[in-house]
Amino acid sequence: MRGEYKVPGGKLVAVDVEVADGRLTGAAVSGDFFLEPDTALEDIDAALVGQPADAGVADLTRVVSASLADDVAMVGFSAEAVAIAVRRALGHATRWEDHTFEIVHEGPQSPAMHMALDQSMAEAVGAGTRRPTLRIWEWGAPAVVIGSFQSLSNEVDPEGAQRHGITVVRRISGGGAMFIEPGNTITYSLTVPASLVEGLSFERSYAFLDDWVIGALGDLGIEARYVPLNDIASPAGKIAGAAQKRLASGAVLHHVTMAYDIDAMKMLEVLRIGREKISDKGTTSANKRVDPLRSQTGMARADVITSFKASFRARYRTVDGEVTAAERARAEDLVRTRFDTPEWTARVP
Secondary structure (H helix, E strand, O other), X not given: OEEEEEOOOOOXXXXXXXXXXXXXXXXXXXXXXXXXXXXXXXXXXXXXXXXXXXXXXXXXXXXXXXXXXXXXXXXXXXXXXXXXXHHHHOOOOOOHHHOEEEEEEOOOEOHHHHHHHHHHHHHHHHHOOOOOEEEEOOEOOOEEEEOOOOOHHHHEOHHHHHHOOOEEEEOOOOOOOEEEOOOOEEEEEEEEEHHHHOOOOHHHHHHHHXXXXXXXXXXXXXXXXXXXXXXXXXXXXXXXXXXEEEOOOOEEEEEEEEEOOEEHHHHHHHEOOHHHHHHHOOOOOOOOEEOHHHHHHOOOHHHHHHHHHHHHHHHOEEEEOOOOHHHHHHHHHHHHHHHOOHHHHOOOO
């Protein structure tokens, strides 16, 4: 049995294993990584032999790490990467190549409906009634989206939001507030089974799930990189912020909002933390627009999205999809009972 794991920003690790009576009886690690001294590879293989076939990533990582002398240099991979590859070989984790992804890109929705669609479609992935899905959002109204645990009063200036017609909604994932104007942002959700990120820490799963879009930005000539914990940036400044939610049903919801063109003055009047956000995007003045994607690509927003979808299709097996009637009905119920209610929006006052 063979398992592979490509380290985000690093090298490929492959492991061939044999199993008998619930334990590993053979293991051979290979890949395009660098390892000194090369005899350490034999130590890694020997450490894996005898381990339980149901051992978790943390246990396997400890075993591999303990087998290595202090002078061993692992470049482009890690003990954890070996452990993840072993888990994949044993069928406990899946690879991108094991899935067919749906791409869903429909018309504008209200901010509350977008929050609800994220939850309903993630529930469907967890239940096995939907394939893993990349959903591109179109916004029906300007909004501020606050994280699940943020204080509404600390994040949003209600007078500024009312003056500019901004709807405030709360999502189910953590993280910070996002300022949204239709046509000025690019937002997507990537909803996958938990098996795809099995064994990855939250930080590593952010890098892992962002890897495709960093490549897609590279296709547009943008030198993008992942910045822990949940940002994507270029030499010109921050481009995007991500948030993630792992559902008990067995799905992982990973959504990203990218700045195409931001009215920084308006953002400053709506978000109480606007000055910090502007500074984070590489400017100290609110009297200008912040346009990392527009200025760095020179492309229309729709063309950027088309390129993103093409990059995703080039990497993975995909089909075009749509929101099902059952998913939309569930989302409409969630809008009514959760996402469009003051109780949810102000659950952390």
